Amino acid sequence: xxxxxxxxxxxxxxxxxxxxxxxxxxxxxxxxxxxxxxxxxxxxxxxxxxxxxxxxxxxxxxxxxxxxxxxxxxxxxxxxxxxxxxxxxxxxxxxxxxxxxxxxxxxxxxxxxxxxxxxxxxxxxxxxxxxxxxxxxxxxxxxxxxxxxxxxxxxxxxxxxxxxxxxxxxxxxxxxxxxxxxxxxxxxxxxxxxxxxxxxxxxxxxxxxxxxxxxxxxxxxxxxxxxxxxxxxxxxxxxxxxxxxxxxxxxxxxxxxxxxxxxxxxxxxxxxxxxxxxxxxxxxxxxxxxxxxxxxxxxxxxxxxxxxxxxxxxxxxxxxxxxxx
Numbered sequence: 406x407x408x409x410x411x412x413x414x415x416x417x418x419x420x421x422x423x424x425x426x427x428x429x430x431x432x433x434x435x436x437x438x439x440x441x442x443x444x445x446x447x448x449x450x451x452x453x454x455x456x457x458x459x460x461x462x463x464x465x466x467x468x469x470x471x472x473x474x475x476x477x478x479x480x481x482x483x484x485x486x487x488x489x490x491x492x493x494x495x496x497x498x499x500x501x502x503x504x505x506x507x508x509x510x511x512x513x514x515x516x517x518x519x520x521x522x523x524x525x526x527x528x529x530x531x532x533x534x535x536x537x538x539x540x541x542x543x544x545x546x547x548x549x550x551x552x553x554x555x556x557x558x559x560x561x562x563x564x565x566x567x568x569x570x571x572x573x574x575x576x577x578x579x580x581x582x583x584x585x586x587x588x589x590x591x592x593x594x595x596x597x598x599x600x601x602x603x604x605x606x607x608x609x610x611x612x613x614x615x616x617x618x619x620x621x622x623x624x625x626x627x628x629x630x631x632x633x634x635x636x637x638x639x640x641x642x643x644x645x646x647x648x649x650x651x652x653x654x655x656x657x658x659x660x661x662x663x664x665x666x667x668x669x670x671x672x673x674x675x676x677x678x679x680x681x682x683x684x685x686x687x688x689x690x691x692x693x694x695x696x697x698x699x700x701x702x703x704x705x706x707x708x709x710x711x712x713x714x715x716x717x718x719x720x721x722x723x724x725x726x727x728x729x730x
Contacts, residue, residue: 431536435484437474437494440519442467443668444529445493447545448538455487462663463670479503493532495519519667520605522553522588529669545669552672553592556679560594563683568595569619569651572662574626574642577609585667586625592675594683595621620650621682622657625665658682 435456436442442461445451451466456473473484478500484492484507492507492514508514515535517528526546533542568590570580580586581602590597598619599607609617624639636659646652658681664674 431491433487433489433491435473435487435489435492436461437479437492438517438519439463439476439663440525440667441493441495441517441528441532443666443670444532445536447669448529448533448536448541450536450538455489456484460663463666463668481506491515493517520584522585525585525667525671528667549669549672552676556592556672556676560592560679563594565594565596566620566656566682567598567617568593568621568623568682569598569614569617571622571624571626572606574639577611577614578606579609581605581607586665589665589671589675592672593679595623614646615649618650620654620656622649622651623678624657624659625662 431450432453433455434445434450434453436445436454437458439458439460439462442454442457443463445454446464446467451464454467454470457467457470458474458476459472460476461467461470461472471483471487473480473487481503489512492512494504494514494516495518496516497518497520504514504516517531518524519528526549529542529546530539533539533545570586570590572578572580572586579599580597581599581604582597584605587597587599598617599609600617622643624643626639639659640657643652643657651657658678660678664678665671666674
């Protein structure tokens with residue numbers, strides 16, 4: 406049967422449109438999670454992002470994009486003014502009511518989890534698929550896995566301290582099992598002191614914290630990462646637990662939460678943290694780890710300033726001794 410010419414042309418047009426890379430279909434993307442923003446830039450579609458969160462700080466170009474949300478709560482008025490054709494978010498730490506509202510209004514909303522390394526890989530592949538960047542996504546994941554494999558080999562050669570990953574202070578909230586922090590522990594050459602838990606981020610009582618007796622604390626508590634005053638307040642907060650091995654030995658690192666963000670640059674950030682954790686400078690002084698993290702230096706960067714750092718450590722130790730009297 407021969408189709409009428411207009412129908413034939415329409416059929417061919419539909420086939421052609423179906424072959425167009427899907428990335429052409431999305432020209433106004435809103436990203437409601439910092440890690441998704443980073444993935445979009447890594448995939449090469451950063452120029453299509455019209456709205457991000459106030460926490461989207463990497464790469465530098467992301468800071469110039471209009472802010473339509475904080476970490477959890479989107480500003481619907483600002484978001485809708487961007488007329489997005491694709492909204493990206495995650496199920497964790499998101500305001501479900503606003504997301505459901507956007508979906509009811511007919512906006513395309515896709516969620517990508519990032520609680521584990523497996524989910525990170527899946528998110529990169531998934532975004533690469535819908536944005537017509539499959540090959541680039543494959544390369545990103547391949548590069549990540551190679552870097553992680555090399556870091557794991559290094560980690561297997563060091564003694565692994567029991568480390569507590571802390572994400573909140575009052576109450577004390579730590580990273581349990583089945584989350585990104587627990588996943589990266591073997592690559593950092595540490596053992597998650599929290600052990601198995603049915604919660605992703607359990608709350609610890611003082612008794613539980615003392616019973617775990619971690620040899621190291623990796624403090625990622627949000628809220629004051631970029632404030633030296635805030636870091637000093639956290640430092641004083643930890644000093645009240647001087648009987649805990651990590652605090653007693655000065656092995657409490659005050660770190661930026663964005664260092665453990667589920668993005669393609671995660672392996673590089675883990676390598677920097679690995680160098681700090683297993684640095685030979687650990688014997689430089691009681692407060693070395695505190696000060697190294699406050700300065701924001703890796704051991705390699707700190708090496709030329711070794712004498713200055715040691716002097717600073719001694720001065721701070723004297724300051725602490727006076728404060729304790």
